[in-house]
Amino acid sequence: MKGAFFMSTVSEVIDKWSKKAAPIEDVKETHTVDIVIVGAGLGGMVAAAKASELGSTLVLEKMPHIAAVRQAEWAFDSKFQRDAGQTFSAEERENIIGDLMRDDHWSMASQKVVTSFVDHSGALIDWIKPIIEKESDIRLEVEPGWGPYGVSYGKPGYPEPDWFVPLKKYMERNGAKILLNTRGVQLIQDGNGKVTGIIAKNGDGNYIRYNANKGVILTTGSFGKNQAMMEDFFPRYELYSHDMFYPESTGDGHIMALQAGADMESIAWGDSFLTSDVRYNNHTNSTSLADLVYWPAYACLPQLYVNENGKRFINEGGYKAGENPLFCDQANEMRIADGLFWQTPNNKAWSIFDDKNESKLDEKAKTQENGVLHIGGVTSSWPSHGINNHEKLDRDVQDGITVKADTIEELAVKIHMPVETLKATVSRYNEMCQQGHDSDFIKEPIWLNSIDTAPYYASRITSTPCCTRGGITIGPSGRVLDREGKDIKGLYAGGTTAGSALGWQTTINICIISQMFGWLAVQDAYGVLQKPVHSYEKMAEHA
Ligand SMILES: Cc1cc2nc3c(=O)[nH]c(=O)nc-3n(C[C@H](O)[C@H](O)[C@H](O)COP(=O)(O)OP(=O)(O)OC[C@H]3O[C@@H](n4cnc5c(N)ncnc54)[C@H](O)[C@@H]3O)c2cc1C
Structure with missing residues (x-):
């Protein structure tokens, strides 16, 4: 055992x-x-x-x-x-x-x-x-x-x-x-x-x-x-x-x-993915993840993740690319989902990003082989326009899945988070992004993008399991x-x-x-x- x-x-x-259980006696054939x-x-x-x-x-x-x-x-x-x-x-x-x-x-x-x-x-x-x-x-x-x-x-x-x-x-x-x-x-x-x-x-x-x-x-x-x-x-x-x-x-x-x-x-234990905590698609007998869960635009990329107190708690990028030779697609994302599950008291986090996150990722992608920022995963490679684009982001905001604000203070108020804590977390994160080195959680520099251009966004994410091991x-x-x-x-x-x-x-x-x-x-x-x-x-x- x-x-x-x-x-x-x-x-x-x-x-x-x-x-x-009591033996079944009433056997017909x-x-x-x-x-x-x-x-x-x-x-x-x-x-x-x-x-x-x-x-x-x-x-x-x-x-x-x-x-x-x-x-x-x-x-x-x-x-x-x-x-x-x-x-x-x-x-x-x-x-x-x-x-x-x-x-x-x-x-x-x-x-x-x-x-x-x-x-x-x-x-x-x-x-x-x-x-x-x-x-x-x-x-x-x-x-x-x-x-x-x-x-x-x-x-x-x-x-x-x-x-x-x-x-x-x-x-x-x-x-x-x-x-x-x-x-x-x-x-x-x-x-x-x-x-x-x-x-x-x-x-x-x-x-x-x-x-x-x-x-x-x-x-x-x-x-x-x-x-x-x-x-x-x-x-x-x-x-x-x-x-x-x-x-x-x-x-x-x-x-x-x-x-x-x-x-x-x-x-x-389970195989889990990062998904929206707010919306899920209808449960069908489909085995396609897209029929079951919802990925809000940009939120499940390795942005800045904070817990409900406004504090960062994890390396949002997980393993370095190629660090584990056996990696299949999705495995890294599953690990981050596990991290979110274990490192937060309630399996919930806010993914915080700004209006320019897409163009910043585009710039980083240009520096990579084949123009792809790749750590594996359903949502975490870039470009991944099917899941992550501005029209979808606007719809998410309209539907209340993602929250939008002109300042970090306003964002904190809207998501009921201590204002000063979130401001301090974002400011510390931006400092490390500018240095190109995450000395707090050692996230790979390719995923370090400062959050400095309004409007700002927050989307609530969670870890969602698909099968037991x-x-x-x-x-x-x-x-x-x-x-x-x-x-x-x-x-x-x-x-x-x-x-x-x-x-x-x-x-x-x-x-x-x-x-x-x-x-x-x-x-x-x-x-x-x-x-x-x-x-x-x-x-x-x-x-
Ligand atoms: C949404 C989703 C996405 C997934 N994506 C991936 C992926 O990308 N890659 C991957 O490797 N794995 C993935 N998996 C996991 C993969 O589907 C499972 O590993 C695989 O289906 C397990 O096979 P299994 O035979 O153990 O069970 P299942 O495929 O679940 O089959 C069990 C069967 O047993 C039947 N059954 C149950 N009880 C009884 C009973 N008492 N009598 C008769 N029949 C019974 C059930 O009806 C079912 O048909 C995913 C799973 C889900 C749910």
């Missing part, structure tokens, strides 16, 4: 969620297959496609549809990347594993599981690429925007191709079945605790028993929409004024696994572990239901990790999982 926040009560929390996969999201669909190659496969999905999916990926040493000219080495591999563990502060992630993820990621990409490309016109590309090991289906910013469609075609042709409107509700265990199947509730309200000869794989997503779980596992959860969790993320798999004796990481404890091939660290036979977890790989790091893309452990679980269940051999090892053998 890992974690720190609730150490004194951690056992109690896990005990509470592990209480067994029984069916038997090799593998049952619970949840047809990213983790479940990839696991099911693999399972369909090896034996009879059933996927249970509680929703009436299969969700669309994000497109970004990450992989180490796939043939596809090598063909594109990328090279890999033993040293790089160790650096990646080391960076991932450091990024997690060696807290929640298990190094064995992280290593397994890195070592198998290339093979996963090499397996999935021909399936997707044969069944559709979607093409996998090397994508430097997602970090040095980034690959993606289409480019970031373009409409996201739904590669569940080709995966579904593939698995159904191999004989796999997907049952929609069918919710997995209770695992079946034999006298030795081995999981032998699951009871599901179908759309007619009937309980059906599915025996699984090889295993049950839980890929039911995260638990962001289960308020009671969030209160127990997610520190300071009440500070979020809004979230982007999928509505179906209710932690069903976590709960079933806990009731079967599994261990769980005792805290969870922190889940059921697994081993390197997705086997669920009990509280003594032993396998629960027949039970696997993947996607965001599984913990042990994600931890606190926001460095690399969560999508590929979400796919990995269900995919490995299937191979483990059939006893066909191979030890990965990297290209540089093969070259050494042939030398």
Whole structure:
């Protein structure tokens, strides 16, 4: 059991969620297959496609549809990347594993599981690429925007191709079945605790028993929409004024696994973005961030951020560009969002900027390679005119999302902030901007733009999460572990239901990790999982 926040009560929390429900007796039918996969999201669909190659496969999905999916990926040493000219080495591999563990502060992630993820990621990409490309016109590309090991289906910013469609075609042709409107509700265990199947509730309200000869794989997503779980596992959860969790993320798999004796990481964390604290778009089933959150013009760029007392509290630019070699787009912004969450008492800050911030950024951008100020992120690169422009700013002011004033004093009054404190903060910030050196928070000079030209603006921003990290404890091939660290036979977890790989790091893309452990679980269940051999090892053998 890992974690720190609730150490004194951690056992109690896990005990509470592990209480067994009364066995469901009223079963209408029984069916038997090799593998049952619970949840047809990213983790479940990839696991099911693999399972369909090896034996009879059933996927249970509680929703009436299969969700669309994000497109970004990450992989180490796939043939596809090598063909594109990328090279890999033993040293790089160790650096990646080391960076991932450091990024997690060696807290929640298990190094064995992280290593397994890195070592198998290339093979996963090499397996999935021909399936997707044969069944559709979607093409996998090397994508430097997602970090040095980034690959993606289409480019970031373009409409996201739904590669569940080709995966579904593939698995159904191999004989796999997907049952929609069918919710997995209770695992079946034999006298030795081995999981032998699951009871599901179908759309007619009937309980059906599915025996699984090889295993049950839980890929039911995260638990962001289960308020009671969030209160127990997610520190300071009440500070979020809004979230982007999928509505179906209710932690069903976590709960079933806990009731079967599994261990769980005792805290969870989320991928969060900087967004407006005032306006949100309507929650839809879309996975596009733009459909869920609102970014006020200019406010989520690394401007001057102050807390409600008018004091600066953070390096608004986060990491230096290129400082962490594994960075994918968005990771830096997520860190700043985390900083805002932890460094303010209420997860709220005011972003302060002036009328000339755009032309100042334009000037700085001219000094950069390709004319782009880039730290990664949805909103934090410049130019980013789609989100940041003057017309939008005027609308934000009209809509009360951003406040406008002719002086800093007036701005402070309008946002109910101590006038003298805000004046002192702005004046200190301007002094450092003129010196080109932020001795208070060490923000990169490219983002230091003085606030000296009226009108002045303030927009309230916050950190908004989209999925939980922190889940059921697994081993390197997705086997669920009990509280003594032993396998629960027949039970696997993947996607965001599984913990042990994600931890606190926001460095690399969560999508590929979400796919990995269900995919490995299937191979483990059939006893066909191979030890990965990297290209540089093969070259050494042939030398
Ligand atoms: C708005 C948003 C934006 C994101 N952007 C990115 C991004 O840019 N890059 C990135 O890497 N990641 C991103 N993510 C995260 C990514 O979507 C998740 O990592 C991924 O979806 C997790 O896959 P999963 O299989 O664990 O869960 P999900 O994809 O959530 O799938 C879980 C499935 O299980 C089903 N289910 C739940 N309970 C049951 C049950 N009892 N029985 C049967 N079925 C059940 C659910 O209905 C769902 O279909 C984003 C997430 C959100 C919400």
